[in-house]
Amino acid sequence: METLYESNIQSKRNNWHQYQSTFDCYLGNKGSMAKEPNTKNNDTPSKYNKIKEERAKIILSREKAVRKINKGIYLVQSQTGSGFYKVQWNGKNWVCDCPDFVKNGHAGPCKHIIALKLRFVGFVNIEGQETKVEKKTYSQNWHLYNSAQTQEFELFDKLLYHLVEPIQGPEHNGPGRPSLKTSDQIFCCVMKVYSMLSSRRARWLYHEAVQRQQIENAPHFNVVSTSLNKKEITPILHQLVRMSAQPLSSIENDFAMDSSGFRCSSFGNYCEEKHGTKRMRKWLKVHICTGVKTNVVSDVIITDEHAADSPQFPILLKNTAGHFQINEVSADPAYSSRKNHDIVDELGGKPFILFKKNATGRSDGSAIWKRSYHYFQLHKEDFLEHYHKRSNAETTFSAIKTKFSETLKSRNHTAQVNEMLCKIIAYNITVLIREFIEMGADTELFSIVRLTKEILMSNSDSI
Numbered sequence: 001m002e003t004l005y006e007s008n009i010q011s012k013r014n015n016w017h018q019y020q021s022t023f024d025c026y027l028g029n030k031g032s033m034a035k036e037p038n039t040k041n042n043d044t045p046s047k048y049n050k051i052k053e054e055r056a057k058i059i060l061s062r063e064k065a066v067r068k069i070n071k072g073i074y075l076v077q078s079q080t081g082s083g084f085y086k087v088q089w090n091g092k093n094w095v096c097d098c099p100d101f102v103k104n105g106h107a108g109p110c111k112h113i114i115a116l117k118l119r120f121v122g123f124v125n126i127e128g129q130e131t132k133v134e135k136k137t138y139s140q141n142w143h144l145y146n147s148a149q150t151q152e153f154e155l156f157d158k159l160l161y162h163l164v165e166p167i168q169g170p171e172h173n174g175p176g177r178p179s180l181k182t183s184d185q186i187f188c189c190v191m192k193v194y195s196m197l198s199s200r201r202a203r204w205l206y207h208e209a210v211q212r213q214q215i216e217n218a219p220h221f222n223v224v225s226t227s228l229n230k231k232e233i234t235p236i237l238h239q240l241v242r243m244s245a246q247p248l249s250s251i252e253n254d255f256a257m258d259s260s261g262f263r264c265s266s267f268g269n270y271c272e273e274k275h276g277t278k279r280m281r282k283w284l285k286v287h288i289c290t291g292v293k294t295n296v297v298s299d300v301i302i303t304d305e306h307a308a309d310s311p312q313f314p315i316l317l318k319n320t321a322g323h324f325q326i327n328e329v330s331a332d333p334a335y336s337s338r339k340n341h342d343i344v345d346e347l348g349g350k351p352f353i354l355f356k357k358n359a360t361g362r363s364d365g366s367a368i369w370k371r372s373y374h375y376f377q378l379h380k381e382d383f384l385e386h387y388h389k390r391s392n393a394e395t396t397f398s399a400i401k402t403k404f405s406e407t408l409k410s411r412n413h414t415a416q417v418n419e420m421l422c423k424i425i426a427y428n429i430t431v432l433i434r435e436f437i438e439m440g441a442d443t444e445l446f447s448i449v450r451l452t453k454e455i456l457m458s459n460s461d462s463i
């Protein structure tokens with residue numbers, strides 16, 4: 001009997017063109033459907049290994065990517081998911097239980113084995129004696145990383161305060177108690193989402209903020225839920241996402257597009273029970289453009305779960321180009337269209353969007369499409385090395401979900417969208433803090449706050 005895995009592979013085989021199977025081999029996806037790398041060409045294995053080494057570095061950039069479970073047995077984190085693969089010493093070689101190694105292991109180590117070897121100095125020569133192995137920190141300065149983690153909480157509200165400071169309104173006319181300033185409402189919403197506390201428990205954050213003179217009054221605990229329900233704050237939150245990415249504009253030029261679902265907690269079931277309807281959304285689809293160096297989110301679009309990916313691409317990229325110089329843009333075949341290629345070209349960038357199986361090199365009015373298609377056909381490995389930067393979009397989503405959960409607490413659609421935007425603003429602020437500290441230019445808290453404030457103030461007229 002065919003297993004589910006095999007039938008998946010079979011249906012993929014039917015769906016994908018021959019050359020795309022070859023890519024998947026280079027990309028390390030689903031090893032079983034992939035062809036072996038061309039070992040006849042001397043260039044290929046080294047390029048192939050180079051790509052795997054890049055991936056191994058991505059794996060190692062996470063804190064607990066490698067865990068020892070026994071002598072000669074390690075768990076190495078999957079690059080794309082949160083799962084682990086078992087890498088062990090069989091007396092002769094290191095073997096891994098990932099699909100890539102199972103299929104292509106005879107041609108060389110997989111990215112998990114490479115990651116393991118990179119983590120330890122002299123690993124190869126002292127097999128079986130890992131007790132003598134020295135731990136090597138790789139591509140991550142742990143001192144600075146830890147420093148960023150511990151200072152994050154201290155810096156977060158200060159940066160958030162400067163981010164929301166330029167927001168105006170609302171006007172207060174006539175009698176009655178003036179309503180909470182929009183900037184204060186948004187400050188409290190983002191603080192609540194960042195803290196992941198319940199409405200009632202988040203109140204102490206607001207009182208703290210009053211004492212620090214970041215907001216005027218601590219709102220009643222349900223005011224934040226009311227604010228999240230306001231449609232009029234949605235465009236402001238969108239703008240805050242873009243502004244919170246902007247301080248990194250001097251170091252980000254390459255971008256990746258992707259989308260992912262966020263679960264709308266209980267409301268689907270609640271609504272079904274109460275009103276006997278299944279019409280409510282169960283997921284929001286979040287489309288992002290993310291920088292590949294820092295994983296900052298430069299722009300975001302939130303749609304319902306069935307919306308297509310491709311039409312979001314031009315909007316995300318144009319908004320990104322408002323604050324960033326665009327160099328490379330990578331995206332998977334869901335975004336492959338002549339229009340999207342044209343947009344990248346118009347904005348001065350180079351598209352690395354993987355072509356669909358039935359794509360042809362016909363320009364149909366798009367010169368860049370034709371150029372890119374031929375480049376892709378003639379220099380596949382090079383193309384794929386650039387295309388591979390796309391995996392950073394997955395890293396971004398995984399970081400947001402790990403840090404702020406993939407479930408939205410709010411009950412109605414507007415509040416869910418606003419809550420999601422607050423998550424991204426909070427995430428971007430944590431990226432800013434990490435980057436400023438890791439850049440090591442100046443780790444004084446005050447300097448970081450001042451620097452961010454200056455950058456933000458220079459471009460805040462439009463809120």
Ligand SMILES: [Zn+2]
Pocket residue numbers: 085096097098100101110111112113
């Ligand atoms: Zn592996």
